[in-house]
Amino acid sequence: MAATATAKATAKAADPDSGKKSAEKGKAADKAGKGSPQTGGGGGAASADPVKLRDRFEIHPDKPLPDLDTPSAKAFEVQDRRGAGRALYALIGRADTLQRTTVMRALRGMQNPGMLQFIEGGTIDWPPEGRKVIASIYERPAGGKVMADLNATIDVISDQFFAKKVIKPLHDALAELRSRSVTHRAIRPDNVYFFDAKGDRLVLGDCLTTPPGYDNPALFEPIETALCTPEGRGSGHYSDDMFSLGVTLLFLMLGTNPVRGRDPEEVMRQRLEQGSYATLAGENRVPLSMIEPLRGLLHDDSRERWTLEQLDLWLNGRRLTPLQPRMEKRAQRAFKVGNNEFATARGAAYGLMKNWDKALGIIKEGRLEVWLRRGLEDNERADQLSTVIKVVEALPGDKRGQGDLMVARCVMVLFPEAPLCFRNVRCTLDGFGPALASTMMRKGDVKPFADMVTWDVVKYWVQAQSVYNPEHTQAEQNFRDMRIFLANKNKGYGIERIAYEQNENMPxxxxxxxxxxxxxxxxxxxxxxxxxxxxxxxxxxxxxxxxxxxxxxxxxDLTPQLKAMEDPEPERQALGMLSLLAxxxxxxxxxxxxxxxxxxxxxxxxxxxxxxxxxxxxxxxxxxxxxxxxxxxxxxxxLLDNAEERGSDHEGFETAKAEYAQAKRQITALETGQAARDENATRMGHQAAAVGSVIVGLLTILLLLLVRLF
Incomplete structure (x- = not known):
């Protein structure tokens, strides 16, 4: 249970949601399978026999490496049959967690001094769980983790060597990933390792065994993704990695968690109202030489956040002046949601997200609109809110869904950049698919996802954005396609089809x-x-x-087979299914x-x-x-659906039907006496015809005689 303990410690240290969330995740996972497929990596009695991957790598279930565990994966010793003496280890992820198997192709063969080399990965039979799982094999770092967990205290690295020893290798690793069109999305101090025993070389760790950003406490995520549920953060952008890098650097230069001991909810509220840099670094003694890059990396506006190029310029001696973040307008009096008070529109949006069941009542009471007009003195936003309420109330549909849509759209008015929100679902555009897959893999309730598609939440979210992004247009089309799938209740469609279409790595x-x-x-x-x-x-x-x-x-295209499987005739259903598999x-x-x-x-x-x-x-x-x-x-x-056989059978059946009909008519005639009458009529007809023929013949002879005589 080391991974679970680490996850809980991490949550308490830094995540506004994950204090409860990680615990809930752990409980849900344990409930899903105690020592079963759901528990990931452990679960059963260890087997002494090594498990082979690609007939080359031997993974030893009986040789765990707990010091290299991650919150969602267990580490085990690996031997390379072709490279004796090479130190390797495997991470076995949770069976109920979506893994980034598609990214494996991009990382295979990548060699960069700032990142653990990914050696190989794939599906293996895993005896401890009695099922197949995904194994990811890496070079084994001799020096272990830089921070064992996020509550640890470590010796700080001298300012003189910090840029060269810490920032440079991590920068180079991210540059290599970007050249392969991959985001890391798992940058945090307990996923940074000393590759050598002396601790001279730092490397980034695994980024494959969970959905993007899944194991990151909210503290390491930009505000927009920090508000998401862990599985809903999406692959994101390179700017998300830059923010995570900034928080990681702050941890390492301070030697401890900068907000250790603080309530995660309070940290999130402060970030929303005062900004991430002020919240994380403001009260800590940050070396003067590091203030500039930290301000740039921890900027809450992704468009102003430092890029790899800007960080590279700084590493090479050029000094840059990051733009100061724009402070949110603060209200004269706070707006209370639940037990918390908020002084900004973004803060109020966060309050509604966290108190979803109460939010609708707050909105309909009019308190929010009044606060926007009087407290925040933002009449434009108040007018938008009023319009949204009227428009949603006029929509047809069930009241529950209508209410959820109203809350979702009001959150968009208050905080347009916030993630998609609908009941307990909070995700980015590209995090919708992984969030749905993760929920489905854990046998959770997928109705909120279906309702998000039905109520066209993405369309309203895109309309709320102030900056045009071509990706938004593509996302709208993507969700329109989802609505088509959802409207079809037959096999091969529905919410299941959406999940597989949105996650090419979903089993x-x-x-x-x-x-x-x-x-x-x-x-x-x-x-x-x-x-x-x-x-x-x-x-x-x-x-x-x-x-x-x-x-x-x-x-x-398998439409004919899928359609046949829904045919009311049992034989058509069977043939449709057989055709699909054939x-x-x-x-x-x-x-x-x-x-x-x-x-x-x-x-x-x-x-x-x-x-x-x-x-x-x-x-x-x-x-x-x-x-x-x-x-x-x-x-x-x-054999069963041969066209010739079908045709022959049909012809034979039609012939048999005709013969049967004729026989039936004959039987009926015999039973009613009609047959005798028909026979007499036929005989009399024959006699009349014979007499007629004789008369005609005699007349003909008579005419011929008369012609000769005269």
Missing amino acids: CLSSFVETEHVSEIRELLPALENASKSADTKTWPVDRHIAAFTASRYER VLQWRLGPEALFGLTSWLGGLVTPVVNSYHSRERRKRMEKEIPRVVRKGSLPELYN
């Missing part, structure tokens, strides 16, 4: 394959094959998650799927029964076991 959460950590479409059928050994074969192997995962990951095997392999084919073979009775010919049905029933033994889903599909 399939179907109960059939959840322990297999299937994150790529090629892995799905082998995982289902494995699941066939223990699954209830009377159930369909394609549930909502598998359908949505397949539709989002497979490069071709296409995957045909395109992606593997060659044989004996268990899965057997599973499906037992579910296709409605298809067989849809044929009219008894002989054809018997023939199919005999053929199915043969195809099952071959393990071929395409062959099974072709």
